[in-house]
Ligand SMILES: [Fe+2]
């Protein structure tokens with residue numbers, strides 16, 4: 001049985017992951033409106049990936065006999081100065097999420113909640129990937145320094161993203177169309 005404290009903390013993470021998705025939808029919309037079609041595509045897949053994170057936490061809470069308590073989700077920002085700023089903020093956001101996962105892990109360890117610890121390990125690894133992806137893209141935009149050809153190349157690269165690996169990794173077996 002999962003503790004009340006851990007259930008509350010995991011429910012807060014469900015809300016945090018929903019906010020991540022909300023933020024990335026907003027970023028995707030801004031990128032699209034500004035003509036960064038590839039980046040908008042990348043960000044909309046990132047928004048969908050966050051929904052998979054929600055589902056993982058949601059299923060884990062229910063599987064352990066906990067109850068789902070959804071909290072309010074604040075409105076994300078809607079405007080950025082550049083695609084570089086979007087990815088810098090996405091990177092900063094992922095660093096914050098990493099800190100949230102770390103404190104969940106600390107709580108699991110303090111409660112000797114081994115099931116939660118093993119479950120959270122996936123997210124510890126995932127956060128390294130999330131930070132690395134957003135950082136690498138921000139660095140590319142920095143190198144392009146707002147120049148047309150560079151921006152076009154980055155956009156083409158981001159346009160190629162797929163969610164294949166994620167679908168294979170999803171614990172739920174729910175196909176993306178059913179999310
Ligand atoms: Fe996430």
Ligand SMILES: [Fe+2]
Pocket residue numbers: 049126129130
């Ligand atoms: Fe990821």
